Amino acid sequence: MSTSSDTRPAGKPSARPAPSGTRLTLRDATLGRPGVPAVTGVDLDVAPGEILTVVGASGCGKSTLLRTLAGLLPAQAGAVEQDGRPVTGPGADRALVxxxxxxxxxxTLRANVELPLAIQGVPRARRRERAEAWLERVGLADQAHRLPHRVSGGQRQRAQLARALAGRPRAVLMDEPFGALDAQTRAGMQDLLLEVLHGTGATVVFVTHDVDEALFLGDRVALLGSGRLTALRDVPRPRERAAHDDPARAALRRDLLTALGS
Structure with missing residues (x-):
């Protein structure tokens, strides 16, 4: 997972080495519910440590793709694999946001972040320590004692990100996590995501309806449409704000917007 020094500063190191990312693979997969396929014939290989962004019109199957990778929806045909093994259900090493x-x-926010650690059987003192460390990383150390309704939407998303990463997942599957935020908060959350992912090695699949967000975050961008995976493209100069006007990236942006009918 490549990075630029100005957008992903090193975060506070974890006490133990983070696990490496995982490979997620779909082979000739039909995704959806029985008798109601949303996407067919999907061939996709997400490399360990890659950030793959997924765009497409509403109802095209983006969330279905993500939930299939998470193990919440079985594929109706074809194969869904993690590191070459079939995905048969949810797993602690695949976090969904x-x-x-x-x-x-x-x-409280701290208790929410502790939850996946409690499920994993982490001792109480250790999980509190890890939860507080992650809340500090996302800028919520002074809000740890608050209930979710007592903080802003952006702060709740920070807490959700901390909860997802506290369990040390090998893959983070994100379903339009910043879609409800205003533009300024959204940009800040994008930068925070990259900062806290730094050093984790986690594989990320990030669904968004925002083409600019997809091109900023992703190593590659996948386009869904008409029930198919219609394009899979490398992103020029990912995670560089200044690359918005790069000719190659601008051309890819035009292609995606044209395909989306925007």
């Missing part, structure tokens, strides 16, 4: 923050409203 939603547009809605999905925090438990009766738990």
């Amino acid at each position: 939603f547009q809605e923050d999905a925090l438990l409203p009766w738990r």
Whole structure:
């Protein structure tokens, strides 16, 4: 997962080496519910440590793709694999982040971040330490004791990101996580995401309806449309804000917008 020095500063190191990213593969896969395919014939290989962004019109199957990789929806045909092994259900090493923050409203931010660690059986003192370290990394150290409804939408998304990464996943699957945020908060969350991913080695699949977001974050961008994976393109100079006007990136942006009918 490549990076530029001005957009992904090193974060606070974790106490133990982070696990490496995982390979996620779809082979001739039909995705959706029984009798209602959303996407067919999908061949996709997401490399360990890669950030793959996925764009497409509403209802094209972006979320279905993500939930299939997460193990929440079985493929109706073809193969879904993680490191060459079939994906048969959810796994702790594949974290899913939603547009809605999905925090438990009766738990403090720290208790929410501790939740996946408790499920993994991490001792209480150790999980509190790790939760507090992640809240500090996302800028919420002074909000750890607050309930979700007492903080802003952007802060709730920061807490959700901390919760997802606290469990040390090998893949992070993100379903339009910043779609409800205003432009300034959204840009800040993009930068924060890259900062906190730094050093984790995690593979990321990031669904978005925003082409500019896809081109900023992704090593590659996948385009879904008409029930198919219609394009898979390398992104020139990913994670560089100044590359917005790079001719190659601008051309890719035009191609994607044209395909989306924008």
